[in-house]
Every structure is written in C-alpha cells, then in structure tokens.
Amino acid sequence: MTEDHCGVAEAPSRAGARMQLVLAGNPNVGKTTLFNALTGSRAKVSNYPGITVERRAGQLVLPSGLADLHDLPGTYSLSSRSVEEQVAFDAIVGLGGAPLPDAIVLCIDAAQIARSAYLLLQCMELGARCVVAMTMIDEAGTATPDARALGEVLGCEVVPVTARTGKGLDELRAAIDRALRKDRIAQWRWTPSAPLRAHLDAVRAALPLPWTTAARHGSALPGGDDALAAWAMACIDGDDELEVPAPLRAAASARTIDRACDDEAVLGRWDWLDREIPPLVAHRTDRSRTERIDRVLLHRVFGFVAFIGVMTIVFMSLFWWAAPVMDGIDKGFKWLGGELRIGLGEGVFTDFLVSGLIGGVGAVMVFLPQILLLFLFLGFLEDCGYLARVAYLMDRIMRTMNLHGRAFVPMLSGFACAVPAIMATRTMERRRDRILTMMVVPLMTCSARLPVYTLIIGALIPGARIYQGLLMVGMYLFSACTALAAAWVMSRTVKPLRAKRMPFLIELPPYRWPRIPDVLRMMWGKSSMFLREAGTVILACSIALWALLYFPRQLPDAAPDYAALIAHAPSDDVKETLAAEKQAAHLENSFGGRIGHAIEPLISPLGFDWKIGVGIIGAFAAREVFVSTLGIVYSVGADADEESEPLRKALRDAKRSDGQRAYSPLVGLSLMIFFALAMQCMSTLAVVRRETGGLRWPIFLMTYMTVLAWIASFVVYQGGRLLGFG
Amino acid sequence: MTLADIPLGRPATVRAVDGGRAFRRRLLEMGLVPGTEVRVITIAPLGDPLQIEVRGGQWSMRRSEASQIVVDGHGEPVRSTSLRVLR
Numbered sequence: 001m002t003e004d005h006c007g008v009a010e011a012p013s014r015a016g017a018r019m020q021l022v023l024a025g026n027p028n029v030g031k032t033t034l035f036n037a038l039t040g041s042r043a044k045v046s047n048y049p050g051i052t053v054e055r056r057a058g059q060l061v062l063p064s065g066l067a068d069l070h071d072l073p074g075t076y077s078l079s080s081r082s083v084e085e086q087v088a089f090d091a092i093v094g095l096g097g098a099p100l101p102d103a104i105v106l107c108i109d110a111a112q113i114a115r116s117a118y119l120l121l122q123c124m125e126l127g128a129r130c131v132v133a134m135t136m137i138d139e140a141g142t143a144t145p146d147a148r149a150l151g152e153v154l155g156c157e158v159v160p161v162t163a164r165t166g167k168g169l170d171e172l173r174a175a176i177d178r179a180l181r182k183d184r185i186a187q188w189r190w191t192p193s194a195p196l197r198a199h200l201d202a203v204r205a206a207l208p209l210p211w212t213t214a215a216r217h218g219s220a221l222p223g224g225d226d227a228l229a230a231w232a233m234a235c236i237d238g239d240d241e242l243e244v245p246a247p248l249r250a251a252a253s254a255r256t257i258d259r260a261c262d263d264e265a266v267l268g269r270w271d272w273l274d275r276e277i278p279p280l281v282a283h284r285t286d287r288s289r290t291e292r293i294d295r296v297l298l299h300r301v302f303g304f305v306a307f308i309g310v311m312t313i314v315f316m317s318l319f320w321w322a323a324p325v326m327d328g329i330d331k332g333f334k335w336l337g338g339e340l341r342i343g344l345g346e347g348v349f350t351d352f353l354v355s356g357l358i359g360g361v362g363a364v365m366v367f368l369p370q371i372l373l374l375f376l377f378l379g380f381l382e383d384c385g386y387l388a389r390v391a392y393l394m395d396r397i398m399r400t401m402n403l404h405g406r407a408f409v410p411m412l413s414g415f416a417c418a419v420p421a422i423m424a425t426r427t428m429e430r431r432r433d434r435i436l437t438m439m440v441v442p443l444m445t446c447s448a449r450l451p452v453y454t455l456i457i458g459a460l461i462p463g464a465r466i467y468q469g470l471l472m473v474g475m476y477l478f479s480a481c482t483a484l485a486a487a488w489v490m491s492r493t494v495k496p497l498r499a500k501r502m503p504f505l506i507e508l509p510p511y512r513w514p515r516i517p518d519v520l521r522m523m524w525g526k527s528s529m530f531l532r533e534a535g536t537v538i539l540a541c542s543i544a545l546w547a548l549l550y551f552p553r554q555l556p557d558a559a560p561d562y563a564a565l566i567a568h569a570p571s572d573d574v575k576e577t578l579a580a581e582k583q584a585a586h587l588e589n590s591f592g593g594r595i596g597h598a599i600e601p602l603i604s605p606l607g608f609d610w611k612i613g614v615g616i617i618g619a620f621a622a623r624e625v626f627v628s629t630l631g632i633v634y635s636v637g638a639d640a641d642e643e644s645e646p647l648r649k650a651l652r653d654a655k656r657s658d659g660q661r662a663y664s665p666l667v668g669l670s671l672m673i674f675f676a677l678a679m680q681c682m683s684t685l686a687v688v689r690r691e692t693g694g695l696r697w698p699i700f701l702m703t704y705m706t707v708l709a710w711i712a713s714f715v716v717y718q719g720g721r722l723l724g725f726g
Numbered sequence: 727m728t729l730a731d732i733p734l735g736r737p738a739t740v741r742a743v744d745g746g747r748a749f750r751r752r753l754l755e756m757g758l759v760p761g762t763e764v765r766v767i768t769i770a771p772l773g774d775p776l777q778i779e780v781r782g783g784q785w786s787m788r789r790s791e792a793s794q795i796v797v798d799g800h801g802e803p804v805r806s807t808s809l810r811v812l813r
Contacts (some may be wrong), residue, residue: 113770300771392786
C-alpha cells in the first residue's frame with residue numbers, strides 16, 4: 001500500500017463523525033469574511049444587515065481533524081417571528097433538519113461587545129459549547145477589551161481575530177478544539193421569577209421528545225430545556241410564522257403572561273451585560289468619522305444630490321461601459337456560427353447548432369457585462385455601508401407605497417435581473433412584505449428588456465442620440481413609478497398583501513472601505529447565479545423557440561420551388577432575395593408563425609402585427625429572445641442583436657399589406673410599454689414559485705402584469721392615433 | 727416625553743418601551759432597555775425616519791416607532807462641530 005492510500009483510508013473513517021460547527025453573529029461584524037478565511041470557500045461578504053440569507057457550509061481544518069462549518073444568517077437575537085429567522089435558532093439547537101452543532105463560533109464586534117454578547121448569552125442558556133471570535137479590532141482600536149478578561153467574564157474562550165490578515169485564526173482553531181472537549185452546560189445569567197418559573201415548567205412539560213436535550217444531546221440538560229421553553233413562550237404569539245410542533249404551540253399560547261413576565265428574560269440578560277461588560281471597556285469606540293460622513297450623505301439637500309449622483313453613475317456606466325464588451329461577445333458568437341456553417345455545410349443539424357444553440361448561448365452571455373457591472377456597484381455600495389443608508393433615505397417614499405424600506409434593495413437589483421432580486425426579498429421579515437416586493441420587482445426595467453428597448457429605439461424612434469438616451473432613462477423612471485404604484489394598489493386591494501404596521505429598524509453600519517476581493521467574489525457569485533438560474537432557461541427556451549419557428553420544414557404545395565429558382569437565379573442579388581423569401585415562407589408556415597397569425601386579432605388593437613406576435617411568443621421564454629426572434633422573422637439571421645443595422649432597417653422598411661409602414665414610432669412606443677409591463681420571463685416565474693412555495697403567486701403575477709400591459713399599450717396606441725400620431 | 731420629541735443630538739435616557747409585543751421585544755433585544763442612553767443623530771431628508779444611536783450602534787427608526795419609546799431628556803446636545811454649517 002502506498003502512502004497516498006494510507007492518507008485516503010484515514011479520511012472516510014473520520015468523515016462519519018466529522019465535527020459540526022456553526023458560525024453565528026450579528027450582521028456587520030465581519031462574520032462572512034471570517035467564514036471565508038476559515039474555510040477558503042467562496043461566499044458573499046457584505047455590509048448590509050441581513051443580506052447573508054443563504055446558509056452556507058464549508059470545511060475547516062482543526063488541529064484534531066476536519067470539521068464542517070455552517071454559516072448562519074447574521075442575527076441580533078435567536079428570537080424569531082418568521083421561518084427565516086428560525087433558521088438561526090434551528091441551527092443552534094439542531095432542529096428543523098439541521099445537525100446539532102458540536103460547538104458554536106460566535107463573532108463578537110470589539111466595538112459593540114454588549115450588543116453582540118446578547119446572542120452569546122442566548123446560545124449559552126440553550127446549552128451550546130461556545131467560542132468567541134472577537135472581530136473589528138482595528139475599528140475598536142484602544143476600546144478593544146482584553147480577550148482573556150472578557151473570556152473569564154463570558155465563561156468561554158475569546159480569541160481576537162483579524163480575518164483579513166489571518167491573524168488569530170490558528171488560535172481560534174485551537175480554541176474550538178478545546179471547546180469540543182468540554183461538557184455541555186446550560187449557563188443562565190439571570191434567574192426567572194416565581195411566576196415565570198411556573199410558566200416555564202408548564203411549557204417545558206409540553207416539549208415534544210425530539211426537542212428535548214435528552215433526545216438532542218443524548219443526556220438531559222434541564223437548563224437547556226428551560227431555554228427552549230422560554231424561546232417558545234417569547235416567540236409564539238399567534239401572529240408568528242414559525243414552524244413549531246402543535247402541542248408546544250398550544251402550550252405556549254395557553255399561557256397568558258403579563259408584560260413584566262414577558263420582558264423578564266431580555267431585561268435579565270441586559271442587566272447582566274450592563275453590569276459585567278462596561279468595566280472591561282475602557283472607552284466608547286470613536287464613530288466620529290461615520291457621523292461626519294453621514295452629516296453630508298444624509299443631509300436633506302446634499303444627501304439627495306449624492307444619492308442621485310451615485311445612482312446616475314451606476315446606470316450611465318451600465319449603458320456606456322458595457323456596450324463594447326457586449327459587442328465583442330456578440331461578434332465572437334457570430335464568428336463562431338459562421339465558421340461552423342462553413343465547416344458543416346447546410347442542413348437541419350447545422351441550423352440547429354448555429355441558429356438554435358449558439359444563438360441561445362450568445363443571448364445569455366451578452367447580459368453578463370451589464371450584470372457584472374451592476375453587481376460591482378451594488379457590492380461596493382453594500383460593503384462600504386451606503387446601501388443601508390439608501391434604505392434610510394428611501395423609507396419615506398417606500399412606506400407611502402406600503403413597501404418595506406428594505407424592499408428598495410431588491411427593487412434596485414430588479415434593474416439588473418428580477419431573478420436575484422426576488423431571491424433578495426428574503427431579507428424581509430414578513431411573508432407579506434416579501435410577496436408584495438416579489439409582485440412588483442418584475443416591473444422594474446431588467447437588463448433583459450434593454451436589448452428590446454435598444455432595438456425599438458434604434459429602429460423606430462427618430463431623433464438625436466441624446467433624445468434616444470433620454471427615452472431610455474424615461475423607461476427606467478416609468479418602470480419604477482409603475483412598480484411603486486402597483487405596490488400601493490395591491491397593498492390596498494389584494495387581501496394577503498394588505499399593509500400591516502411593521503417596525504422599520506435597520507442598522508446603519510459604520511462606513512468601511514470595501515475589500516475588492518470580497519466585492520469581486522460577490523459580483524461573480526451573482527453573475528454565475530444568473531447564468532445557472534436564468535441562463536439555462538433562456539438557452540432551453542431559445543432552442544425550443546428555434547424549433548417552433550423552424551419546423552415543419554415542408555412548405556405548402558402552392559409555394560414556389562425556391563430551390564430551383566435559386567439554382568437558376570441570374571445574379572447573386574436575386575439569389576439572396578430569393579433565399580430571404582424562402583426563409584420568410586418557412587417561418588410563416590412554422591408552428592410559431594401559425595400561432596402568431598392566430599393571436600393577431602388580440603394584439604392588433606395595440607398596433608402589433610403577427611410578426612410582433614411571434615416575437616412576443618418567443619419573449620415569453622425571456623424578453624430578449626424577442627430580438628433574436630425578429631431576427632429570424634425578418635430573415636436577417638437568428639444571431640441578429642439589438643444593434644443589428646439590417647434588423648433595424650428591416651423593421652423600419654416593413655410594410656403592412658396595404659403598403660403602409662408597419663411600425664410607426666407610435667407602434668414602437670406601444671411595444672415598449674407592452675414590454676415594460678408584461679410578465680414575459682419564465683425564470684422569474686420559476687423563482688417566484690420557489691420562493692412562495694406554490695403556483696398561486698406566479699399565476700397571479702403573470703395574469704396581472706399581462707392584463708396591465710395589454711390595457712396600457714391599448715391606451716397608448718389608440719390614444720396616440722386619436723391625437724393624430726402614427 | 728418620547729424619543730420622537732427629543733431635539734436632535736440631545737442625549738436622553740430610556741424609561742419604557744411601549745407598542746406591540748413583537749416590536750417591544752425587538753427594541754429591548756437591541757439594547758433599548760430602561761436606563762439606556764439614546765440620541766437622535768440625524769433626521770432623514772424627507773423628515774422620517776430618524777437615525778438614532780444606541781450603545782455605540784446606529785439604527786434607522788421611524789418617527790412613529792420612536793414615539794413608542796418613553797425617555798427623559800437631559801444635558802446639552804452632543805455634536806461634532808465640523809460640518810454643523812450644513813444643517
């Protein structure tokens with residue numbers, strides 16, 4: 001046996017009993033940076049409270065062997081009201097499918113010891129083995145308490161770490177190993193009063209067997225069971241969205257407790273913290289730099305100037321910086337298609353490969369530059385602390401529409417893509433807030449609408465480039481206003497979305513310099529998510545659409561014999577014209593062409609003909625597929641993009657059967673309004689289905705948006721005609 | 727007196743937190759327990775929410791929520807002198 005084999009043989013024997021660790025802590029304490037440093041895994045780091053929604057796991061090498069490290073969403077307390085918040089509780093106690101952690105690594109902010117230690121006290125009451133990683137030491141400076149003294153007070157090891165430089169990581173690993181060898185004890189820093197004691201005993205008796213420490217730890221820990229009972233009593237109130245066993249819910253709801261009893265646990269913990277922590281902290285951490293910056297960035301005049309400035313830079317750069325890269329990607333795929341066509345010769349398979357497959361991949365890839373850029377900005381703003389201020393500045397406006405202040409970030413992300421934006425709604429506590437945001441995020445001008453607008457503006461809207469640019473900005477404003485208005489209307493008319501009074505507490509973290517590697521990692525994470533979750537659907541639908549527009553290949557008997565005509569064509573020009581006519585005939589005869597004809601009566605009041613109808617059918621797969629569909633429809637090739645001059649010319653020159661111009665500027669406007677409002681993205685619907693856990697909301701979303709789009713386009717087109725345009 | 731009535735920058739001491747059960751627990755858990763010093767640092771440009779400071783941390787809180795926090799006002803406004811001209 002070789003040495004290699006020996007090494008491999010040892011690994012599986014340990015894998016079964018691999019230690020399970022949980023990394024917990026408040027938001028904005030550098031928890032994710034620490035997670036990355038400990039595991040080397042690729043995970044998002046952020047400065048915005050609650051953005052770490054996904055639970056991530058990585059592997060950590062301890063002196064005693066390999067361990068699994070589970071990263072929890074940042075939280076201030078284990079008290080929960082929603083399933084999302086319950087994730088942290090479940091992970092600490094090993095319920096809800098989570099493994100029981102052998103130890104918990106708690107991040108504590110050196111500048112805010114007492115606040116971060118609150119979570120530690122809760123974990124200790126539950127009987128968890130804890131190790132504290134003290135972060136943000138640079139920021140706290142001389143206010144940083146002595147780790148040894150703090151550890152003695154808290155009753156667990158405290159290791160100062162600087163994740164950026166790796167300082168303290170080895171000590172932390174060793175401390176985790178030491179903690180793993182300790183016995184579990186439930187440490188309570190406060191004593192329940194007699195009335196509360198009676199309540200706790202009653203609720204503890206109702207704990208289902210799997211919830212007890214006897215079942216979870218293997219040996220009973222009365223204090224741990226009490227802590228679970230206290231958690232249930234505090235969190236279950238009939239208005240919560242927690243997943244708890246019915247007997248426990250019944251027992252906890254049955255206890256009517258007065259306010260003093262209710263507040264006892266929280267006040268008891270703070271009483272202890274306020275007594276023990278201040279003597280260890282020499283002075284307050286200096287936050288004057290953040291306060292000075294806030295004086296400007298949150299100022300009533302300069303604050304908004306800065307806000308508008310930042311947002312303008314973001315969106316202008318999306319237009320002007322991404323364009324050359326997008327052109328390059330597009331040219332690359334065209335070149336590839338051309339080479340393949342030459343190499344393989346004509347045929348159904350070549351058409352599939354070039355028009356269906358490569359065209360579809362190109363349609364996905366072309367968005368990457370914009371998404372990368374947007375998330376570069378978002379990541380930067382998030383990490384420096386400005387994004388939380390955006391929610392602060394915008395709350396007044398968002399609240400008027402009954403949206404949560406935190407909905408601004410998902411809605412802003414909606415400008416790039418609704419798919420990650422809808423996933424970002426998880427940062428909100430209540431299901432009602434999340435769903436309302438999900439229902440309006442798809443109205444935001446996502447990057448998939450850009451090629452459509454670019455094509456329509458370029459082809460149909462006359463005027464100088466500056467006016468065309470202004471129209472594009474106008475479409476962005478229109479979408480934002482529509483989304484806000486839709487939220488307002490829905491929060492008043494749709495029962496499950498009715499407004500409830502919600503506390504708006506958002507931490508405004510200190511301003512920090514973003515770490516470029518963290519920003520780039522986040523940027524790549526979001527982009528690869530787009531490729532995986534939206535890209536694959538776009539590709540599949542692109543291919544399906546190609547097939548829909550390609551088959552059947554048999555033209556009607558009445559059709560001219562194009563092959564013979566082309567073979568005997570007198571010149572190349574005639575040949576090309578005939579080839580184009582042949583493609584058009586094939587298209588009109590295809591399944592897609594037939595559907596397009598079938599829906600023409602429905603869309604002609606909006607100014608659209610059957611060709612646009614085919615494009616709209618294709619756009620149901622993903623909006624930008626509209627462009628490549630029109631490319632096929634107008635025989636300029638499936639690889640035609642929104643900048644394609646032949647496609648733009650084809651649209652400008654298109655004639656109706658009566659010889660009139662098919663697409664006037666008014667039709668262009670009507671079409672843009674339609675695309676702004678219609679729900680035409682399977683990826684979005686799929687994500688909404690996943691996030692809401694059913695078909696009800698995706699169907700509602702699809703229906704209301706499409707009806708809204710039809711009515712709005714109808715008003716624009718018919719109104720415009722009455723006024724004498726187009 | 728509630729936190730919503732305290733002049734900008736003037737420190738105040740929390741006396742009690744009112745409001746719904748979940749809201750109250752949330753505020754208590756973030757450390758707004760009776761006896762804690764709080765301060766309104768800025769008011770958002772549109773007049774609401776407020777930026778408040780508790781235990782060295784800064785939070786955004788709506789005026790309606792701040793009015794649920796009963797406080798005792800005391801002392802002189804504590805403010806950095808630089809950039810005061812902007813207000």
